Amino acid sequence: xSPEAPPIAIVLAAGRGTRMGSDLPKxxxxxxxxxxxxxxxxxxxAAGVEDRIVVVGYRAELVEAALAGLSGVSFAIQREQxxxxxxxxxxxxxxxxxxxxxxxxxxxxxVCGDSPMLRPASVTGLLDRFRAxxxxxxxxxxxxxxxxxxxxxxxxxxxxxxRIVEEKDATPDQRAIREVNMSTYVFDAAALxxxxxxxxxxxxxxxxxxxxCPGLLQAEGRVVDAIPCLDPSETLSVNTPEQLAAxxxxxxxxxx
Numbered sequence: 644x645s646p647e648a649p650p651i652a653i654v655l656a657a658g659r660g661t662r663m664g665s666d667l668p669k670x671x672x673x674x675x676x677x678x679x680x681x682x683x684x685x686x687x688x689a690a691g692v693e694d695r696i697v698v699v700g701y702r703a704e705l706v707e708a709a710l711a712g713l714s715g716v717s718f719a720i721q722r723e724q725x726x727x728x729x730x731x732x733x734x735x736x737x738x739x740x741x742x743x744x745x746x747x748x749x750x751x752x753x754v755c756g757d758s759p760m761l762r763p764a765s766v767t768g769l770l771d772r773f774r775a776x777x778x779x780x781x782x783x784x785x786x787x788x789x790x791x792x793x794x795x796x797x798x799x800x801x802x803x804x805x806r807i808v809e810e811k812d813a814t815p816d817q818r819a820i821r822e823v824n825m826s827t828y829v830f831d832a833a834a835l836x837x838x839x840x841x842x843x844x845x846x847x848x849x850x851x852x853x854x855x856c857p858g859l860l861q862a863e864g865r866v867v868d869a870i871p872c873l874d875p876s877e878t879l880s881v882n883t884p885e886q887l888a889a890x891x892x893x894x895x896x897x898x899x
Contacts, residue, residue: 648749652692653734656756657700657721662883670756675894682759690766696734726850728842742832749832758880768872769829779834779865780857783827787875794824796869804869807854
């Protein structure tokens with residue numbers, strides 16, 4: 644990867660988080676002295692990803708105000724909550740401007756703003772693998788005994804990534820899989836834009852799912868791989884006050 648093609652990050656931070664019992668955007672909930680989204684942004688910066696696009700939606704002005712003045716941070720607005728794929732698509736114009744006239748691959752890291760346990764080393768590991776290969780998409784996965792509620796990574800007989808199966812759609816054998824999707828990706832920018840243009844809403848929720856993008860790229864003959872480079876601690880995300888307390892305690896303890 645040439646110095647002219649630095650990585651870009653998209654941080655998904657548009658949701659309210661209705662189970663949190665607060666009118667604040669979930670990503671502004673504080674854990675160990677910082678809003679959740681600030682932990683994520685700091686981890687990206689420590690991994691060398693300085694150009695960070697935060698996708699905002701619910702009470703966007705509060706998130707923008709909380710992050711005002713941070714170097715390298717810009718904002719995209721998801722006007723309606725129509726799924727994770729739609730949230731990423733809100734950043735499409737910003738990505739297009741960044742890659743205009745540029746040849747060669749450009750890595751786009753996509754992470755969730757409510758996952759403050761994200762480690763810089765995990766992002767660095769994914770980026771290193773992206774730079775070393777020809778993948779259109781790399782998924783950062785974790786192997787954990789606490790897989791409940793998470794999408795499972797299904798691999799073929801040769802051990803290569805096949806698809807993501809959400810727990811509600813999984814067979815008993817698939818539920819026994821311990822490699823899980825962490826909603827942490829590196830896409831080639833052009834491949835990401837292609838996949839976003841192919842997304843549809845033929846699912847029960849009628850939403851645009853980012854998790855459909857890897858399969859769409861595989862259908863185009865592009866290389867997609869899943870790398871179990873994340874620590875099980877990074878599976879801790881925040882959807883409830885109880886999870887916020889658990890994450891805050893883990894962050895206060897520091898690295899194991």
